[in-house]
Amino acid sequence: MNNKNIEEWIRKKQERRSRSTPDKLFSGIQSGDLAALSAGITLIESQLAEHRELANELIQKCLPFSGHSMRIGITGVPGVGKSTFIEHFGGLFSDDSHRVAVLAVDPSSAVSRGSILGDKTRMNELAVNVNVFIRPSPAGDTLGGVARKTRESIILCEAAGYSTILVETVGVGQSEVMVKSMVDFFLLLMLSGAGDELQGIKKGIMEMADALVITKADGDNMKRAEIAARDYKNALHLFPPNANDWIPRVFTCSALTGVNMDEALETIRSFENHVKVNGHFEQNRREQDKRWLSETLKELILSGFFADESLIEKLKINEQRVADGEISSFQAAEELYEAYQHERRI
Amino acid sequence: MNNKNIEEWIRKKQERRSRSTPDKLFSGIQSGDLAALSAGITLIESQLAEHRELANELIQKCLPFSGHSMRIGITGVPGVGKSTFIEHFGGLFSDDSHRVAVLAVDPSSAVSRGSILGDKTRMNELAVNVNVFIRPSPAGDTLGGVARKTRESIILCEAAGYSTILVETVGVGQSEVMVKSMVDFFLLLMLSGAGDELQGIKKGIMEMADALVITKADGDNMKRAEIAARDYKNALHLFPPNANDWIPRVFTCSALTGVNMDEALETIRSFENHVKVNGHFEQNRREQDKRWLSETLKELILSGFFADESLIEKLKINEQRVADGEISSFQAAEELYEAYQHERRI
Numbered sequence: 001m002n003n004k005n006i007e008e009w010i011r012k013k014q015e016r017r018s019r020s021t022p023d024k025l026f027s028g029i030q031s032g033d034l035a036a037l038s039a040g041i042t043l044i045e046s047q048l049a050e051h052r053e054l055a056n057e058l059i060q061k062c063l064p065f066s067g068h069s070m071r072i073g074i075t076g077v078p079g080v081g082k083s084t085f086i087e088h089f090g091g092l093f094s095d096d097s098h099r100v101a102v103l104a105v106d107p108s109s110a111v112s113r114g115s116i117l118g119d120k121t122r123m124n125e126l127a128v129n130v131n132v133f134i135r136p137s138p139a140g141d142t143l144g145g146v147a148r149k150t151r152e153s154i155i156l157c158e159a160a161g162y163s164t165i166l167v168e169t170v171g172v173g174q175s176e177v178m179v180k181s182m183v184d185f186f187l188l189l190m191l192s193g194a195g196d197e198l199q200g201i202k203k204g205i206m207e208m209a210d211a212l213v214i215t216k217a218d219g220d221n222m223k224r225a226e227i228a229a230r231d232y233k234n235a236l237h238l239f240p241p242n243a244n245d246w247i248p249r250v251f252t253c254s255a256l257t258g259v260n261m262d263e264a265l266e267t268i269r270s271f272e273n274h275v276k277v278n279g280h281f282e283q284n285r286r287e288q289d290k291r292w293l294s295e296t297l298k299e300l301i302l303s304g305f306f307a308d309e310s311l312i313e314k315l316k317i318n319e320q321r322v323a324d325g326e327i328s329s330f331q332a333a334e335e336l337y338e339a340y341q342h343e344r345r346i
Numbered sequence: 347m348n349n350k351n352i353e354e355w356i357r358k359k360q361e362r363r364s365r366s367t368p369d370k371l372f373s374g375i376q377s378g379d380l381a382a383l384s385a386g387i388t389l390i391e392s393q394l395a396e397h398r399e400l401a402n403e404l405i406q407k408c409l410p411f412s413g414h415s416m417r418i419g420i421t422g423v424p425g426v427g428k429s430t431f432i433e434h435f436g437g438l439f440s441d442d443s444h445r446v447a448v449l450a451v452d453p454s455s456a457v458s459r460g461s462i463l464g465d466k467t468r469m470n471e472l473a474v475n476v477n478v479f480i481r482p483s484p485a486g487d488t489l490g491g492v493a494r495k496t497r498e499s500i501i502l503c504e505a506a507g508y509s510t511i512l513v514e515t516v517g518v519g520q521s522e523v524m525v526k527s528m529v530d531f532f533l534l535l536m537l538s539g540a541g542d543e544l545q546g547i548k549k550g551i552m553e554m555a556d557a558l559v560i561t562k563a564d565g566d567n568m569k570r571a572e573i574a575a576r577d578y579k580n581a582l583h584l585f586p587p588n589a590n591d592w593i594p595r596v597f598t599c600s601a602l603t604g605v606n607m608d609e610a611l612e613t614i615r616s617f618e619n620h621v622k623v624n625g626h627f628e629q630n631r632r633e634q635d636k637r638w639l640s641e642t643l644k645e646l647i648l649s650g651f652f653a654d655e656s657l658i659e660k661l662k663i664n665e666q667r668v669a670d671g672e673i674s675s676f677q678a679a680e681e682l683y684e685a686y687q688h689e690r691r692i
Contacts (some may be wrong), residue, residue, distance in 0.1 A: 059674050067671070148676060155674065189458070203586045207549050235581035240549045289668045289675045296679035297661075298648060301686065305647055315643075323633045326499065328405050329635045330494060334641035340647065344690070 012034030022057040029160045045138045073163045073179040081215045084255040094131040101157040104137035105169040132167035147178040192228035217252035225252040244280035368403040375506045390498045391484040408505035417511045419525040422535030427561045430601040441479040447503040450483035451515040493524040538574035563598035571598040590626035
């Protein structure tokens with residue numbers, strides 16, 4: 001290469017690099033450039049330390065423009081029809097002045113590399129809707145990491161002007177507790193059936209729901225779905241009230257026939273009005289922020305122990321000693337803490 | 347003092363001290379000496395570091411003789427009639443070969459210095475029953491500390507031969523999650539009424555119960571209690587099943603008339619048989635031990651941050667900055683973690 005070529009090469013390289021600086025990404029995101037939004041989320045999802053710094057910078061820039069959306073969590077066991085529901089639901093919410101972002105939290109994606117939203121073909125209509133942005137669950141990480149990335153992605157989507165954020169998750173593990181703590185409204189999809197439909201749902205999830213929707217209320221299933229809805233409605237009033245004073249709604253719907261899909265929309269509008277009037281909307285978000293601060297901080301501090309393989313080895317040994325009745329769990333914890341402090345002093 | 351007096355004084359002092367050595371306490375506890383059991387629990391409750399060591403030694407000695415009891419958690423909002431229920435219930439369980447220990451977990455006792463079981467006169471009959479040991483909630487500590495002390499007290503009571511341990515708590519906060527994680531059976535007492543009886547109960551507690559008992563089913567209240575019991579029974583089968591395959595029982599009772607108090611006894615006997623046959627009894631205890639190890643270890647590690655006043659000050663500042671939308675909660679956590687690491691390096 002001669003000097004001129006080298007200069008040209010450096011110029012191009014700098015240009016390529018500057019295209020992905022937080023500044024460039026931020027202005028792209030604000031102007032509605034989907035490639036910039038995608039690149040920004042990819043930056044958030046990166047494991048590299050230098051990317052982490054850039055991502056933090058980008059989030060800082062987006063932060064003042066975030067928050068102005070309705071964040072909706074949607075959960076249900078596999079087979080309940082989440083994709084079909086979101087396909088219709090997202091369509092109802094979106095028009096040229098109301099754009100919808102669909103994100104996913106899937107802890108199993110660490111293994112399967114994304115089992116939900118991984119295949120965009122499952123949402124044919126939404127995928128081609130220009131007012132809808134779909135992003136599959138980030139893979140290969142801990143649940144805490146996935147949650148953090150999703151929460152930061154919400155900030156970016158809001159800065160990009162999306163007014164409704166749908167966060168999809170699978171109702172079988174810890175992930176919905178995470179999702180509940182990052183959304184304004186939590187919707188649980190359920191199947192009607194012979195009673196065994198609950199096997200997949202974790203205890204405590206029903207109590208977190210702001211709306212309980214019995215899906216696939218069509219054809220032969222319609223009557224059964226109505227009976228299930230009535231039973232749940234009767235049951236829910238026996239349970240302790242929500243902090244936000246909202247009485248969870250229960251209804252059936254069919255994404256196939258479109259019956260009652262508007263009820264879901266109306267429910268969320270009513271809820272939004274309810275919690276914005278009584279102040280719980282803001283209060284809930286403040287509490288969520290505080291909780292995320294505390295959770296992240298604890299995770300960082302604990303990583304000093306849980307990222308150390310020799311300490312993890314000692315933990316397993318002590319777990320066995322406790323199981324064998326050799327030492328109490330408190331004594332075992334104290335021994336491990338001493339080992340941890342010793343390790344840090346070296 | 348002359349030499350002889352000094353020698354005498356030292357001898358007496360040593361004798362006093364040896365009386366409360368772990369060895370002495372342990373043999374006292376095993377021989378059914380109530381004073382030794384009380385002194386042992388007092389040692390567990392002490393905040394002094396040297397007492398902590400002695401307490402650990404005592405627990406180590408008791409550990410091989412612990413575990414052979416049915417641990418029962420009892421909760422319910424103030425006014426539900428916990429004391430009256432336990433008074434009758436404890437009486438039913440105890441005879442010369444079945445001794446009952448009643449302990450309490452009360453997080454509010456840090457302020458009120460023991461609002462439950464604090465006044466033994468509330469349990470007149472139990473207090474004079476020679477087969478029953480009653481110990482009020484330890485006061486002036488964190489919830490984690492109170493829970494630890496209660497769990498260690500259970501070990502001492504079991505080593506002392508108590509075959510039923512009742513752990514009482516108030517159903518309004520975090521304490522019942524703690525209690526649930528240290529007992530084999532969890533019983534929730536509820537009032538029937540005009541619907542507002544749930545105001546005091548925290549969400550999620552009903553789902554943790556192995557039995558739900560509607561109290562004060564006597565006089566004018568009887569019919570209302572029966573209706574409430576039927577409603578709850580219908581509702582509970584709509585909720586996800588327990589890991590132990592046990593279907594929670596719902597019934598009314600009256601400690602006043604004694605009606606159905608035997609049902610409570612029979613329920614626990616059935617439960618014990620059910621979970622001992624299907625292996626969940628042992629499995630649950632192993633999981634509880636593992637969880638306590640992990641919780642205690644985390645608490646110890648985190649105390650490096652949360653016991654440092656200057657870091658707590660910084661935490662408060664950053665919480666405000668997050669609330670003001672200045673920085674993201676993740677950024678705030680990272681800053682605090684850096685401050686924590688810096689502090690440790692000094």
